[in-house]
Amino acid sequence: MMLAKLLFYFFALLAVGSAVLMVTRRNIVHAAVFLVTTLLATAGIFLQLEAEFLFVVQLLVYAGGIMVLFVFVIMLVNLDIEMRAVRFNKQWTVAGALAFVLAMQVLTALWVGRKTFHLPAAPAALAERNTETVADALFSHFVLAFEVASILLLVAMIGAVVMGKRRAE
Amino acid sequence: MRTLLIPVLCAVVIVALLPLIAGYIVLVERKVMAHMQARLGPMRVGPHGLLQPIADALKLMLKEDVIPTNADRLIFWFAPVASVAAALVAYSAMPIGPAFQIADLNVGLLFIVAVSSLGIYGVVLGGWASNSHYSLLGAMRSAAQLVSYEVAAGLALVSVLLLAGSLSMKEIVQAQLDQGVWFVFYVPFGFFIYLVASIAETNRAPFDLPEADSEIVAGYMTEYSGFRWALYFLAEYANVIVVAGVATTLFFGGWLRPLTRYHDHFPGTHVELLDVVPAFAMIALALYCFRLAPRQPLRVQKRVMAAAGVKCVLFAGILFAALFGSDAVREGVHGAFWFLAKVGAYIYCFMWFRFTFPRYRFDQLMRLSWQFLIPLGLVNVIGVAVAIVLRERWDWNPFFSLVPTTIVTLGFAAWLTADKLELSGTDEDIAAESAAVLPGSGE
Structure with a gap:
């Protein structure tokens, strides 16, 4: 431990x-x-x-x-x-203020939820067959999101090929 | 603590032995190259150059470590270390026999592929930090080459994963034992693609463009000297052993003996007939050493040769004694022998290619990957998937369903080479594609 x-x-x-x-x-x-x-x-x-x-x-x-x-x-x-x-557009004040607000938000969230920090241990089977578990989840519960992502990547790939070809012609 | 002890011991043994093994692979490479070119190769340090690697290592450690004036010192210092570290970490999931493995990860194969691909940072950052044009060109070539061939190698690995149904290195070997055949016979094209891609990924001839000495001096290693240069060399050979180990595990049954299903025993014992082959091979090697020993010109060389013979006798004794131990001991020792023998054979093939084929041009290299190996790999994966469905749904004989896959892949390859793959290319194509990667052009 x-x-x-x-x-x-x-x-x-x-x-x-x-x-x-x-x-x-x-x-x-x-x-x-x-x-x-x-x-x-x-x-x-x-x-x-x-x-x-x-x-x-x-x-x-x-x-x-x-x-x-x-x-x-x-x-x-x-x-x-x-x-x-040389950076010509220094925005230390705005950036600092925003960072402070964000930090306060995170700290508040941590303070409010401090009692839920102790997570139960992961079931042993999850570690044993980790790849299979991920695959099961991807291809059953999240199959729509998975397919949408793959189509997006396919479109990006075809776009890259088209842009690469244009120069050669 | 006990659970940590064995893995830590294995890790120490691997890290301690690897530089020695890499040194001797270099020696074998030089000797094989010499004999293929009708020369003698290293002959002076020890009999037949047997002590040459040790002399080389000493020389490299004592050499001055030059850092170029305008180099980025921190990254220059750190890059070779990153290369070696990535290569060494990859061994932690490699099963050298059933007993000798640091960690049997559920995702072992992916882990090895991922970690060995991190080694590219050593090459790229070292080339950049040297602040030299040759180094930078070598680094860029290396990055482009590795990214391209990783895709092809990945597709080749997928065809095996479909057959094995697991990413764990141990379970892949177990699957080959259960199905009774090495996967190279099921997916010969997967193996072919992996063979080519693994040569390219380890930057070896005929794909050694990142360190092509006739064009860019020594590529990313140009500014390195002494011990750091030796680290790059160590990383290169460590990577060669890693890809050889992956190929052995995936395609050649890992630690399994050839003819695993042949189980005849010597009468009256439980020793299998074929299990004595390694011991006898070692004894033959020892006899050869003893025969050579008296013929050496110097007394020191006679002694070193005899010592090599004694070492072989010792190995033979271990292999023979293991036959009478428990099953775990026998399988551990003999598994390690067969694994290392197969890895050695694979590395010998690498050397053979290096001395046979002339170096590719950069545009040819890219074409070979993107226009030939990757489409071929995709067709092969689809074919294997169909064959597996046929086997599982309708109980087809695996060979019967995989032969059409091979034929279709072969036909597709023929079509690709006939129509699309014009390795020569026109002059304009070559000028356009190599503008970014050849020295002196486009600036």
Whole structure:
């Protein structure tokens, strides 16, 4: 139990810390590296919750797929110009006020719901056949949403192919 | 604590042995290359260069570690480590025999694929941080190549998953035992696609464009030297072993012996006839070493050769003794032997390809994946799915239903190669497609 708590705080700190660093870095490649770290730490929390399938999907899709494309595009950008650019539209006051309101809201929500923090342990069968459970849920309860999402992705893919072809003609 | 002990021990053994194994794979590669090109290869350090990997490792560790002036120091330092870490973590779900596996994840195969795809960050970030054009070009090529071939490899893996009905590496092997056939015979095209895609994913010749020495010096490794360079090399060979392990587990029955269903015993014992083959193979190897030993020119070399022979005798003894142990011991030791033997054979094929085929051009590489392997993979997956439905609903013989799948896939491949796949391409096509990835063009 002790080990589990330690691991949780390790991953949580890593996720939050690198998220902060990701926002504050001026070098966009460094920011991308910290974003990857955040995603990996989140994956670690998924693994601790015994959601093995989500853990792997987080690694495969976000850390392994999407972020590789991000980094690929970022490397094409001339970083020197971006590094020296001066922000001409500073909005510290508005941003600060909004962030304060949001923080108060989150804290209030936490305070109000503090008695419901103790969740029951997940049933053992869920961890045993995690992939099957996710598949069952996706293809029975949420089949409509699943199909809508897949059609959306298909349309996006066809659009990408059409846009890629146009240049060749 | 006891539940942690065995996995931690396994992990320590793998992390400790892997650099040594990678070093010796490099030696084998150099020797095989030399013999295929009618040369001798490394001969000086130890008999037939047997100690060459150790000398190389020492040299690399003592070499000066140069960091370019304008490099991004932090990422330059961190990138090779990320590469090696990703490659090593992938081993935690790899079953080396039924007894030797760090963790049998429910999603083991996906985990291995996901983690080994993270290794790309080491390559991309290292190439970027070097602040050199060659490095950046190598990194970009690597990223594009990996993203393209991951799709093809994934489709090939899906065809096996449909047959096995599980993502756990152990259960995939168990399914092959239950169905009594290695999946390579059911989905030969799945295997073919995975073979090509795995060569591309590990950046090996003929798809070694990220480090193509005739065009971009050494690609993403150009600015690296000494120990960090060695880390990249270690990561590359560790990845080769990972893809070989995945192919072995999925297509060649993992730790299963060939002819698993043949169970004749020696009279009066419970030792199976075929189980003594590994021990005898090791003894043959030992005899060969002992025969070579007196012929070595130096006394030191004679001793090293004899020591290699003694080591083989020791392995033979372990394999033979395991036959009389309990079932778990026998299966553990012999399973590990067969798994490693198959992985070795697969890696030997990789070397063979490397010395046989000339390097592809970048547009050819992309075409091969997007216009040939991926459509082929899709057709193959649909075919396998139909075959499985036929088997489960109407009790067709699996071979009978999978043969048409193979024929249809083959026909589709022929149609693709005839019509669509013009690997040569016109000059304008090549100029347009390679503008972004060849040095000196488009700037």
